[in-house]
Amino acid sequence: xxxxxxxxxxxxxxxxxxxxxxxxxxxxxxxxxxxxxxxxxxxxxxxxxxxxxxxxxxxxxxxxxxxxxxxxxxxxxxxxxxxxxxxxxxxxxxxxxxxxxxxxxxxxxxxxxx
Amino acid sequence: xxxxxxxxxxxxxxxxxxxxxxxxxxxxxxxxxxxxxxxxxxxxxxxxxxxxxxxxxxxxxxxxxxxxxxxxxxxxxxxxxxxxxxxxxxxxxxxxxxxxxxxxxxxxxxxxxx
Numbered sequence: 001x002x003x004x005x006x007x008x009x010x011x012x013x014x015x016x017x018x019x020x021x022x023x024x025x026x027x028x029x030x031x032x033x034x035x036x037x038x039x040x041x042x043x044x045x046x047x048x049x050x051x052x053x054x055x056x057x058x059x060x061x062x063x064x065x066x067x068x069x070x071x072x073x074x075x076x077x078x079x080x081x082x083x084x085x086x087x088x089x090x091x092x093x094x095x096x097x098x099x100x101x102x103x104x105x106x107x108x109x110x111x112x113x114x
Numbered sequence: 115x116x117x118x119x120x121x122x123x124x125x126x127x128x129x130x131x132x133x134x135x136x137x138x139x140x141x142x143x144x145x146x147x148x149x150x151x152x153x154x155x156x157x158x159x160x161x162x163x164x165x166x167x168x169x170x171x172x173x174x175x176x177x178x179x180x181x182x183x184x185x186x187x188x189x190x191x192x193x194x195x196x197x198x199x200x201x202x203x204x205x206x207x208x209x210x211x212x213x214x215x216x217x218x219x220x221x222x223x224x225x226x227x228x
Binding site: 001004009032034036041042043044045046049051052090092094096098100101102103104105106107 | 118120145147149154155156157158159162164169170205207209212213214215216217218219220221222224
């Protein structure tokens with residue numbers, strides 16, 4: 001069965017600093033991977049997806065993620081943090097056997113300090 | 115594309131009461147998913163529909179829960195005899211068919227059981 005581990009429930013960075021949010025996955029088949037962002041009292045917004053094309057995936061708001069099969073990782077990065085990036089971020093893997101349901105990590109709350 | 119719509123946004127009810135939530139997916143999406151999210155956790159899969167057929171239910175979905183998608187368009191999720199442990203955010207998502215298709219989420223219904 002697929003699973004996702006997000007290292008670090010809270011990450012704090014200064015405005016303008018590099019953002020790195022870690023995600024490791026477990027999957028018995030080549031995975032489809034997603035990063036979502038959630039602002040308070042809202043649903044999840046898709047940031048980017050990996051679907052077996054390019055291993056470096058660019059998303060919205062300047063975020064990107066790199067798929068590394070050998071490390072079973074899909075870490076999310078942004079070169080320069082903005083105050084508006086403060087939110088909770090979820091990594092997810094698609095379960096291709098059971099209707100493509102998403103299996104989520106526990107989330108990482110990103111705090112951006114001015 | 116008006117996005118996924120959920121109603122109500124908030125529901126407060128007494129333990130033992132029945133509640134029903136509605137989800138209107140993106141019109142051209144044939145897949146519809148329900149997830150539950152508790153504080154500090156990622157969303158957990160509950161059930162999904164391909165058109166009007168309910169194809170999978172999680173073990174989290176006890177017999178007090180029922181979901182329908184009668185005409186393959188909107189869906190309802192009903193909880194009977196609510197319990198304290200049902201307090202959570204209930205999220206609906208829709209997608210086109212295919213594992214590489216991202217799921218688009220609504221803003222959720224937050225259920226509070228008194």
